[in-house]
Amino acid sequence: MALANMGLDHIGQARSLYSHAAAIEGAGHDEDAFAFLRDERAYRNVLLVEQPNGDFACTILRQFLYAAFAEPYWRAMMGSRDAILAAIAAKAEKEMAYHVRHSAEWVIRLGDGTAESRARIVAAIEALWPYTGELFEADEADQAVIEEGIGLDPLTLQHAWRDVVARVFAQATLPMPADGHMRKGGRRGHHSEHLGHMLAQMQYLQRAMPGASW
Amino acid sequence: MGAGATAGHVETLEVQAWRIAGDVADPEIPVLTIADLGVLRDVRVDGDGDGVEVDITPTYSGCPAMAMIAIEIEVALAKAGFAKVRVNTVLAPAWTTDWMSEQGRRKLTEYGIAPPQKGRGRRALFGIETVACPRCGSADTAEIAAFGSTSCKSLWRCNGCREPFDSFKCH
Numbered sequence: 104m105a106l107a108n109m110g111l112d113h114i115g116q117a118r119s120l121y122s123h124a125a126a127i128e129g130a131g132h133d134e135d136a137f138a139f140l141r142d143e144r145a146y147r148n149v150l151l152v153e154q155p156n157g158d159f160a161c162t163i164l165r166q167f168l169y170a171a172f173a174e175p176y177w178r179a180m181m182g183s184r185d186a187i188l189a190a191i192a193a194k195a196e197k198e199m200a201y202h203v204r205h206s207a208e209w210v211i212r213l214g215d216g217t218a219e220s221r222a223r224i225v226a227a228i229e230a231l232w233p234y235t236g237e238l239f240e241a242d243e244a245d246q247a248v249i250e251e252g253i254g255l256d257p258l259t260l261q262h263a264w265r266d267v268v269a270r271v272f273a274q275a276t277l278p279m280p281a282d283g284h285m286r287k288g289g290r291r292g293h294h295s296e297h298l299g300h301m302l303a304q305m306q307y308l309q310r311a312m313p314g315a316s317w
Numbered sequence: 318m319g320a321g322a323t324a325g326h327v328e329t330l331e332v333q334a335w336r337i338a339g340d341v342a343d344p345e346i347p348v349l350t351i352a353d354l355g356v357l358r359d360v361r362v363d364g365d366g367d368g369v370e371v372d373i374t375p376t377y378s379g380c381p382a383m384a385m386i387a388i389e390i391e392v393a394l395a396k397a398g399f400a401k402v403r404v405n406t407v408l409a410p411a412w413t414t415d416w417m418s419e420q421g422r423r424k425l426t427e428y429g430i431a432p433p434q435k436g437r438g439r440r441a442l443f444g445i446e447t448v449a450c451p452r453c454g455s456a457d458t459a460e461i462a463a464f465g466s467t468s469c470k471s472l473w474r475c476n477g478c479r480e481p482f483d484s485f486k487c488h
Contacts, residue, residue, distance in 0.1 A: 107465035112468070115379025119408065123405045190409030197411065197488055205463045 105205055109166060112198040119191045130248070139309035143299050144292040151234035153289070153298040160213050160223035163232055169204035172238045174199040175263045176255070184252040207271045214275025220278075228280055236285025238264070332361045334369045337393050344385045345467045348428040351386055356415025358407055368401035370395055374412045376488070377468040414488045426451045431473065431484040448484045450475035460484075 121134035152169055156162045177199055180192035189286030213224040217272045241249065269279050290293065308315060325418040336365045338360055339352030351373065357406050375383050387404040394402045414433035417425075422432035431451045449456050455477030462472040470483045 104462060104466075108464040111379035111381070112377060113379070115375070117376060119378060186409065190379075190407075190411065193411035194375070194408060198378060201463070201486070208463075268329055 106162065106166075109202055109205075112195075112202070116191065116195045119194075121235070123187050135309065139306045143294055143302055146289075146294065146298060146302075147292060148287055148289050148298075149234070149237045150289040150295055151231065151237065153301065154231060154234060155297050157227070157230070159209075160220070160227040161230065163206050163209040163213070164224060164227040166202060167210050167271070168235055169238075170199050170202035170206055171267045171271075172257075172260060172264050173201050175260045176257065179255050179260070185255070186195060186298065188253065203267065207267075210271050210277075211275040214272070214277040219233055224275070224277065228277065231285045232280045232282075233284060236282065237287045237289060240287065240290060241259060242290055323427030330366050331360060333397070334362055334371075334394060334399065335360045337397050338369075338371050338390050341386060341389045341393055344382045344389075345469075346425070346428070346430065348424050349421050351390075353418050353424065355412060355421075356386065357417070362399075363401075367399060369399045371401070371402065371404045372407045373404060374407050376412050380468055412488070414485065417485075425485060429482055430470065431482060433485045433487045446487075448473055450477060450480070451482055452480050453478040 118134050119137070121137040122168035124137060125132045125134060151165065154161070154165055156165075174196060177192040181189050181196060183189045183192065210224060213220040215221075239261045241258065243257050245254055245256070248255050272279050286295075289298075335352075335357075339350055339357050341351050341357075343351060343356070345355055354376065356373050356376065357371070358374050359370075361370045362368070363370070371394070373383070373386060373390070383406060387406070390404050393401045415435055417433060425432040429451050433449045434448075436441045446460070447456055448458050448460075450473075451460050453475060455475055457476040458473050459476060460471060461474050461481065465472040465483050469486055469488070470485050472481065473484050474481045
């Protein structure tokens with residue numbers, strides 16, 4: 104139930120962002136064109152968010168690591184010079200605060216729980232930590248919007264993110280992992296194999312029956 | 318007809334359009350109207366008096382009730398004789414549970430859902446929240462699940478009367 108609700112928040116945020124992107128592009132596209140008609144390489148998401156659900160520890164840790172980034176990100180974006188982005192941010196920020204809280208509580212339960220739950224969350228941290236470095240990277244497109252006061256440099260969020268993660272891991276009696284090799288590429292359209300499978304499932308209907316609607 | 322009379326006429330229609338749009342029920346919590354919820358933000362009637370523009374704002378970004386609410390507003394206003402109805406979704410300022418009317422809070426409690434507490438818009442990380450049972454009023458309650466049957470609710474249990482209940486999340 105929680106994961107479905109969290110998914111709903113993300114879908115709502117994505118719809119608002121895609122609709123805004125379509126309006127800026129001005130080519131007659133709508134949110135669905137971005138969601139259903141782009142190929143894998145056109146997606147610019149970080150690799151972290153396309154990692155498979157795995158077990159519950161993996162799923163909840165992925166949500167936690169992302170939400171701990173997204174909450175301060177959207178809070179800062181409330182000051183964007185783009186009024187619509189600022190409005191989307193004001194809604195998303197509250198939703199992400201709730202996600203942080205919920206997922207953090209689970210990380211703590213799992214880490215400070217049984218030997219089994221601890222082993223699972225430790226394995227999840229080992230698997231997902233290498234995907235966290237990409238959250239703080241900015242490319243040329245980011246630089247352009249940062250300069251115009253529309254976007255923000257994600258690097259400025261790294262301390263806040265680490266603080267929350269360290270605090271939650273400490274409560275969970277989990278050691279803070281060392282930053283080793285970080286896997287990157289999503290922001291340039293180079294994805295892990297998981298995204299293609301997800302898109303195949305998500306996009307099937309619109310690809311098979313273009314323009315189909317309820 | 319003088320300009321003053323025209324203005325008065327339009328104002329009357331606007332009040333009527335506000336009432337009709339405001340009376341549309343939330344499809345997920347039908348005991349509340351969108352006016353009670355604070356989802357209805359603005360209603361404007363054009364100079365001819367047959368066109369209405371309505372602004373609504375979502376409670377949560379992904380609230381699936383928005384499309385349904387928009388259709389119900391269109392139908393209700395069309396029935397009342399407004400020929401052209403346009404419903405816009407506005408995001409700013411962001412909806413907060415503080416916009417819920419006192420009447421809305423009372424109706425929610427009577428319906429068995431704990432209303433959001435005013436000024437509690439933000440739950441701190443690990444902050445403790447107390448919610449009074451909407452059935453027996455006991456403050457001895459516990460959260461069962463942070464996410465409930467809809468985006469806007471969490472699931473609680475009363476240790477006094479032992480009944481489970483929904484609580485409208487502070488937002």
